[in-house]
Amino acid sequence: MSEFDFDLFVIGAGSGGVRASRVAASHGAKVAVAEEHRIGGTCVIRGCVPKKLLVYGSHFAEELQDAERYGWSLGTPKFDWPTLRDTVLRDVERIEAAYTATLDTNKVEHFHERATIAGPNTVRLASGREITARYILVAVGAWPVVPDFEGSEHCITSNEVFHLPELPRRVVIQGAGYIALEFAGIFNALGCQVTVVNRSDAILRSYDEALRDRLLQITMTRGIEYKFNCPITKVDKQADGTLLVTAGKHDPIPADIVLLATGRRPKTDGLGLENAGIAPGDKGEIPVDEFSKTSCDSIYAVGDVTDRVQLTPIAIREGHAVADSLFGGNPRTIAYDCIPSAVFSQPPLAAVGLTEREARNAYGNNIRIYSSDFRPMKNVFAGRNERGLYKLVVDAGTDRVLGVHMIGPDSPEILQAAAIAVRAGLTKADFDATVALHPSMAEELVLMR
Template identity: 50%
Template sequence: MSDFDYDLFVIGGGSGGVRAARVAAVEAGARVALAEESRYGGTCVIRGCVPKKLMVFASEYAPAMEDAAAYGWTVHTDGFDWPVFRGNLEAELDRLEGIYRKLLAGSGVETFDARARIVDAHTVELSSGERKSAKHILLAMGGRPVKPGIPGEELAITSNEIFHLDELPRSILIVGGGYIACEFAGIMNGLGVKTTQYYRGAQVLRGFDEEARGLVSEEMIQNGVELHLGTNVIEMEPADGGGVHVKATNGDKRDFDVVMFATGRHPNTEDMGLEDVGVKLGRKGEVLVDDYGQTAVPSIYAVGDVTDRVNLTPVAIREGMAFVETVFKGNLTKPDHELIPTAIFTQPEFGTVGMSEEEARDAGPIEVYATSFRPMQTLFAGREARVLMKLIVCAETRKILGCHIVAPGAGEMIQLAGIAVKMGATKEDFDRTVAVHPTMSEEIVTMRTPTRVVG
């Protein structure tokens, strides 16, 4: 009989922690417990990808109805009803949380609706004061949005609170230039909110392909987002008559009903007792781990956003499964962080896998194949919106190093393109593939002449 209460104690009820707990219990026969201080499902299900994507769907109906009229449909609408949407959204999140709880219970995982802290290498203390011991502890606490530390920042919300607004504002300022800021700028603009975005950098979506993020920025502006680059907030104060008065670095002094900061996220490692027991943390508070997710304390592992490696839900799930393979099945398994397809649900969507053109230039001679055009569906409506299809090819091996798509449905397309890129497909493999006509994505396999050759 083990000297521990459990074989595994998981802290955090998000996708990575829940998957690891279930697989360890069901497939490895481990005695598993999990503690979650908030709602089961984590950032993705409760305050991230799922509610955000539902808001994206809601925000896209207005232009779709305009297009429908151009195709001959008589469209009647009385506008967007935020309380109805919010009620449906909350009901769906409740349903999903219930599924997570049932999955854990059905797997034999004991759950605690409590905060857990690390006491020593094998012990956690719950907020109730109860202590539990485990042979292994898995940290899966995720991350949280942070504000930049300026005067009046308490007047602003973050992505955590935007789903729970009592009413839809008439105007909103979104501060930040990452994918969360750009996604919510598109969402709020699509819902009819006068949307302004400030970003201190020279272009949004830093770190992504320059050509692709440039098109996303242009389309956001064309769709109605008032985007100010090279601009940041200096201070905020309550506005006369309600709302927030904002002073910006570009000299603007303006009132907004709501201000939302999307200026970064930090791992949830504060007041967890980690460093006291020897777990090492990075500059942002992230848990430092080796290739197998193991911390400086051999019995303690970590997966997901708390490690601040690749902060994506499917990656956290893969890391959780690799942890179980390594620790409970004796099969040393490193999570694969290479060539991960990613979708950003801006409007239009941005799908990407592999290297950007800028990254690939530093790796050696490359060929760039790119085309930008107006999609067929919007022609009747007279929209000037453009899409982009782009391939980065190694001039020596002919392998596809990167694929970037800016277009409606880019997330669906990049998932399939990602399979080919992950398999090591060459440009000639793409060329041999017959196009599906008429589609936007056919351009990926019909581009024959390089747009430019670099190196």
């Protein structure tokens, strides 16, 4: 008989935790997972999946406007928020059921309650039961940060936005990262008056400056209002239930909802890390080595809780690598360079590799920049003036493509293939030698001279 109840106990059934559980079980390990909310975690339940579905739903506003130019007579379009909201939530339930079925199929026992660390090899369930495990994997993710100001209790975060009873007329969003700008695009497309307020003077700081400037220009033209260098200091709830938002020195902004999108913090409060001698970092993150092992040899951590890269595909790879390392006889790490990313703003942008600024810092002036500033064919026919922008950052010494940056329709779909090229170390000459796929926007990637 084993001296432990389980070979692996996973705290958190998000993308990283579920992958680690499934793979470890496939290697023959006896596995259990505990989830205090819903199986699927942030991405499936209250993050990228339902948010992308809202993006799809909001796109129809533009498509219906353009339809007449393409010969369609549709009458007066009418939008119903509860229909979209409820359809999205039903799909979330479908995916949650699929994740649960994956655990069941692989004979992973799951506990629908909170679990904390009681010792190097012990977890304590909310019910009081203690369970032992040879290894413990922490995959509890992160949680939205709520700034401290008067009236913050009247605001919502990305956790609650999917459950709004009705579509608000006026939306104030604090933050200028990907969550803020994606929801700004959704609400703007659905006809809401959107104001984005930010404590700094820039949006999407990690992206190439040319893309950020283009997105700002287009979204302002679409009607989104920005107020920079003015974080919210107060939110007053009025007698009729509406809100009055004080931000910087501007006049108070009337709103129906205030969405706080000011970052996410590793969800380690009360997790019991001290019971295993693990000291969290300054942001609450769990420090780990390249194999995702903490300072306690029997405890590992993956995903957003480590604050390495807060992306679902990274959590999945980290979880898979831990399972292979511990139970598959294949100790391995994952690479964190050349990670593609996208913002599903309207229009969307996507990138992989070095920005121009990062390349100049690393290579000095020994880089070449190629760009294509064009008006997508669909926009031309629809009478829209919005322009796409593609950009290649190239090492002048080796001709290797260091980065690809794109803004325009379908940029994330196109970027995925381009990311393979950057990861493989292909050169600008390789791009030039590739025949263009015409007519398409993607062909601009191989036509820059």
